[in-house]
Structures are given as structure tokens and as C-alpha cells.
Amino acid sequence: MTELEAGSTTAPRRSRPLSPHLQVYKLMLTFVMSGFHRISGAVLYFGMLLIAWWLIAAASGPNAYANFEWFMGSLIGRLVLFGYTWALLHHLLGGIRHLIWDLGLGFEPAEREFLALATIVGSISLTLIVWVVGYLAMGGPR
Amino acid sequence: MKGTQMRTPMRRVRGLGAAHTGTQDFWHQRLTSVAGIPLCIALVIIVVALLGRSHAAVVQILGSPIVAIIMLLFIINTVYHMWIGMQEIIIDYVHEDKLKLATLLGNTFFCFAIGFASAFAILKLSFGV
Numbered sequence: 001m002t003e004l005e006a007g008s009t010t011a012p013r014r015s016r017p018l019s020p021h022l023q024v025y026k027l028m029l030t031f032v033m034s035g036f037h038r039i040s041g042a043v044l045y046f047g048m049l050l051i052a053w054w055l056i057a058a059a060s061g062p063n064a065y066a067n068f069e070w071f072m073g074s075l076i077g078r079l080v081l082f083g084y085t086w087a088l089l090h091h092l093l094g095g096i097r098h099l100i101w102d103l104g105l106g107f108e109p110a111e112r113e114f115l116a117l118a119t120i121v122g123s124i125s126l127t128l129i130v131w132v133v134g135y136l137a138m139g140g141p142r
Numbered sequence: 143m144k145g146t147q148m149r150t151p152m153r154r155v156r157g158l159g160a161a162h163t164g165t166q167d168f169w170h171q172r173l174t175s176v177a178g179i180p181l182c183i184a185l186v187i188i189v190v191a192l193l194g195r196s197h198a199a200v201v202q203i204l205g206s207p208i209v210a211i212i213m214l215l216f217i218i219n220t221v222y223h224m225w226i227g228m229q230e231i232i233i234d235y236v237h238e239d240k241l242k243l244a245t246l247l248g249n250t251f252f253c254f255a256i257g258f259a260s261a262f263a264i265l266k267l268s269f270g271v
Contacts, residue, residue, distance in 0.1 A: 051256075058267060
């Protein structure tokens with residue numbers, strides 16, 4: 001019995017050293033863009049509810065579609081749609097960056113920095129362009 | 143080294159690893175990401191083209207074969223891509239067994255529900271009634 005007790009796991013275990021985690025690293029653009037890619041992916045995951053709502057509303061009839069249009073036309077709706085647009089375009093560009101890496105290209109320090117910068121600058125620019133084009137298509141802001 | 147080999151020769155030959163599916167999810171995530179590039183661009187164009195249009199016009203355009211086919215491809219491709227992606231996030235951050243099981247199940251249910259509901263809506267717009 002004493003042998004069993006000695007070998008049991010109830011004895012307090014000495015805390016062991018942990019490897020350094022996220023907070024010990026300098027905040028780099030490449031690292032932030034890596035996080036943004038996952039976060040934008042998660043945002044788009046729930047954003048699919050909007051796409052589903054849009055399609056179901058259109059299929060349901062004029063009243064359901066009017067409700068959808070009312071929400072998307074509201075300030076909150078527009079903010080949500082703007083965020084969705086940015087998340088989509090950011091995830092799109094970030095995904096292309098990952099595909100470039102999958103081909104074994106773009107791993108040099110300067111190339112990595114360029115790709116990270118191109119992702120964020122590109123996604124913000126494209127979002128603004130899409131919204132300007134969108135407002136022009138509707139005949140100006142309203 | 144020979145004495146330390148825990149895996150049977152068959153397991154090594156199959157090369158499927160601990161998840162039993164090998165690199166299938168990794169590969170399918172790349173496959174759907176490549177397909178997603180033109181499909182996402184198409185989605186943005188379709189949405190911008192439909193802004194401010196009446197319900198009747200939206201129904202007519204969304205139900206036209208080319209637009210409906212593109213939207214169906216977008217939906218199917220996206221729900222598969224996001225199913226793999228969310229599964230990866232859950233496996234990374236959720237370590238408690240029951241919660242992990244529940245969130246993995248929830249992920250599958252959510253993706254199936256979104257996919258079928260959206261696909262049904264597109265088909266209804268296309269075929270009418």
C-alpha cells in the first residue's frame with residue numbers, strides 16, 4: 001500500500017517553467033496580420049448569417065426583403081456591412097498571401113514585411129473603393 | 143531507434159496520423175481558398191450590382207442561371223471552407239473534452255444549416271413558386 005501511495009498523483013506537483021508566450025514578442029506587422037487573418041475568418045463565419053438572411057429574404061417575398069433592406073440601410077446595418085466588406089477583402093488578400101507562401105515563395109524578411117503591409121493597405125483601399133463604387137451605383141449617399 | 147518505434151508498419155505506410163484523416167483538411171482548405179478567390183470577387187460584384195434595386199429586380203437577377211450558379215458555388219465552397227477553419231480554431235483553443243465536442247458539433251450544424259438554407263433560397267429564386 002505504501003508503494004501505491006508513493007506513486008499516486010495526489011502529491012502536489014512542482015510548477016514547471018513555461019515556454020514564453022505571445023506577450024514576450026515584439027509586436028510585428030506580420031504577427032498582427034497573422035492574427036487578423038484568423039479573426040477576419042471568424043467574423044466572416046458569422047457574417048454568413050447575413051448572406052443567408054439576404055437570400056432567404058429575397059426568396060420569401062417583398063415584405064421580408066423590405067425588413068432586410070431596412071436593417072442594412074440603418075446605421076448599425078451599414079457599419080456591419082462595412083465591417084463584413086473589410087473582413088472579406090482582408091481575408092481574401094491574406095489568403096492569397098498564404099497561397100504564395102504555400103508555393104514556397106515570399107519568405108525573405110523584406111518580402112514578408114511587404115506582403116503583410118500589402119495585405120492591410122490593400123484590404124483597406126479595396127474596401128473604400130467597393131463602398132465608393134457601391135454608393136455611386138445607388139446614385140450617391142442616401 | 144528500432145526499439146522506440148511505437149507505430150505499426152501499416153500505420154506508417156498509411157501516414158494518416160492521429161486524426162486518421164492525414165492532410166485532407168489542410169489540402170481541402172487550400173482547394174477551397176483558391177476556388178474562393180474568383181467566387182468572392184463575383185459575390186462583391188453581384189452585391190454591388192443589386193444595391194438599391196427593387197425586390198422584383200433582385201429576384202430576377204439572383205434567379206438568373208449564371209448568377210444563381212455562381213451564388214450556389216460560392217455558398218457550397220464557403221461553408222466547407224469555414225467549417226474546416228472554425229474546426230481548426232476550436233481544436234486550437236478549446237481543450238475541455240465536453241466543450242470541444244459540443245463546439246465541434248455546433249460548428250457542423252451551423253455550417254450545414256447556413257449552407258442548406260442559402261442553397262434552398264437560391265434554388266427557390268431560380269425555379270420560382
